Amino acid sequence: MTSPDSDPVDRDLVRVVDGVLHVRISTERGGNALDPDGLDQGTTALRQVAAGSLDVGAVLLYGPGANFCAGGDVRSFAAAPDRSTFIAALADRFHGLLLALADADTPVVAAVRGWAAGAGMSIVCHSDIAIGGPGTSLRAAYPGIGLSPDGGMTWALPRIVGAARARHLILTNAVITAPDALEMGLLSQVVGSDDDVVPTAVEVATRLAAGPRSALRAARRLLADGATAQLVDQLAAEAASISVLAGGREGIEGVDAFVQKRRPDFTAR
Structure with missing residues (x-):
């Protein structure tokens, strides 16, 4: 994949394989916290897709470790000199990725291994096909640290599960197991093993990229x-x-x- 010299691509974060744009949205630090660099690199690549300068047929979102994404790095929130300013800037970067994802107008597959909490659950809500495993769990998480949702959760979740259920899941900060997430429509498929989540998601995305x-x-x-x-x-x-x-x-x-x-x-x- 090519990119302007002023904005080089980190292939550990973004790469194209078999017509699929792979975007790593979390880092192994903090239990797979949201990765700001992954957000920026993913946004850049998705804007190239929207502009027609990068030809892909699907987008794969994944995390590098045991979890898809456990939300924002709360320790970095605590360490920030001005927490409001810090979180506002991070939310803008996060929302930039989601808007670029929408503008790219390409099928989105999420490999939801392990936890998808907070921002991670928001990202799942914006995917077209979300593949989970028996160990997959989702949680709004924001109330647990005294914050309200971002990442379009309050927009997307009611459209998926209905308004009443969305209120319950967010306000009670309920843990959603893989079977329940499948029943609600948050997950599209639950495979037999957590080790099969990413390979299955890659297979689905590759098949979409080879399609019409x-x-x-x-x-x-x-x-x-x-x-x-x-x-x-x-x-x-x-x-x-x-x-x-x-x-x-x-x-x-x-x-x-x-x-x-x-x-x-x-x-x-």
Whole structure:
């Protein structure tokens, strides 16, 4: 992956493999606390995706250790000379990543091994497909340190689990186990072993990247817009989208492959 010389890419934090943008969102310090450098590097790469200068078909979010992300580094909060200013700056960096994730308009897969707490749970809420294991646990966490949520949790969580359940999960700071997270729709899949979480997430992201990228992006947009659209408007948007895709390279290949009883090849770019 290339990047301007003024903003070099740290390949330990961001890299492209098989058409998938891998972004490491936490550090092994502090039980896998949110990594500000990972946020910055991920934001830069995602902006390149949105601008069309970096061609990927999926984004993989992961943590390097036993946990996906245990939230912000609370010890750094405590050590800051001005805690309000410090946390405001960190929230801005965090929110920059989430906005870039939305602007990139690409399927997002999260490898949710171990804990996803605080900011980590917020990130899960912004993924399209979240893969967990038997040891995966989620928690809002913010009330436990006397803070309110950030990372769009109060926007995304009610849309996933419903308003009443979102209030309960945030206000009571409840621990959400993997089976419960799957039932609520926070996780898309729970694999049999925690060791299988990251490999499975990589496999899913790679499969998405090899698929019909225009169609997947269009489906994501329709799903997002459909949450607030009127039925008549959503039907019109769906008709417009499917008709455009039918005349595109991927749509032509997909339909022709079906008729010819062969596997479609969407990999030509």
